[in-house]
Amino acid sequence: MPELPEVETIARKLAPELIGRTIKEAELRWSRTLAIPSPKHFKEQIRGQKILGVSRRAKYLILHLSSFRLIIHLRMSGDLLLRSSTTEPEKHDRLILKLSGGKSLAFNDTRKFGRVWLTTAPEEILGNLGPEPFGADFTQEWLYAALHARRRQLKPLLLDQTFLGGLGNIYTDEALHRAKLHPLNLSDSVSKKQAQALYEAIRAVLKEGIRRNGASIDWVYRGGNFQNHFRVYDRAGKPCKVCGTTIKRITVGQRGTHFCPRCQPG
DNA sequence: AGCGTCACCCGGACGC
DNA sequence: TGCGTCCGGGTGACGC
DSSP states (O other): OOOHHHHHHHHHHHHHHHTTOBEEEEEESSGGGBOSSSOTTHHHHHTTOBEEEEEEETTEEEEEESSOEEEEEOTTTEEEEEEETTSOOOTTEEEEEEETTTEEEEEEETTSOOEEEEESOTHHHHTTOOOOTTSTTOOHHHHHHHHHTOOOBHHHHHHOTTTSSSOOHHHHHHHHHHTTOOTTSBGGGOOHHHHHHHHHHHHHHHHHHHHTTOOOOTTSSOSOOGGGGOSSTTOTTSBOTTTOOBOEEEEETTEEEEEOTTTSOO
């Protein structure tokens, strides 16, 4: 579930706690958490590395180390937790980094989808991502041109991380509703005005997500409260907050897709 | 190029 | 209560 706002929230929270600490030891508790490419001797390579910075690219969290980047994707159920190093590991901890100053960073991931890379070539992992929604190259003009360079349904296109980096299922549904665009509309059918609305909606919905510290659904990723402000996501059968029409749920590319038939006509 | 489908996972919800 | 089954999420691999 962690999408851009949740990863952003985690990065902001962890940065002041992590920067300046040294990784003393890595405990890999589920080997497949370590993605390829990563060095064969991961534990030896990461030992002694100092954390110089924490950043985010799309849904990836990046720890800038002395000689590597540690790139983390939380996928569905992953979370990063800073604990006292004396705390006992939890059931679903997949990787634990023992840090200087008596702290540990635990990568906890119930469903085992999350992956971690240790690399000197981050572009191998991040190179195909689309623009950052708050970056300088994501503009209304770019969005209109990019939509018209393709002929794809809006929902799968917005979920495509090579098109735009950071939107997941929740924020895509919310953005399309705010922009009054049907999820199945074809990208090259979007008018200039609609592209402008979509641009504003994407940024607004992500911004609100960040302001509310992300969305906490299921039992994973606690702390956010954006889930209390969804307009369409997970609201099938309930009234649209704008017009009162019953929210519909359809499946698009295997994903649950929620929209208001009146606000978002096909 | 883009689409459909599957695999990866697990815990919660549901039906019986 | 205790089974069995389905579901959902992000992404990569695959075949068409």
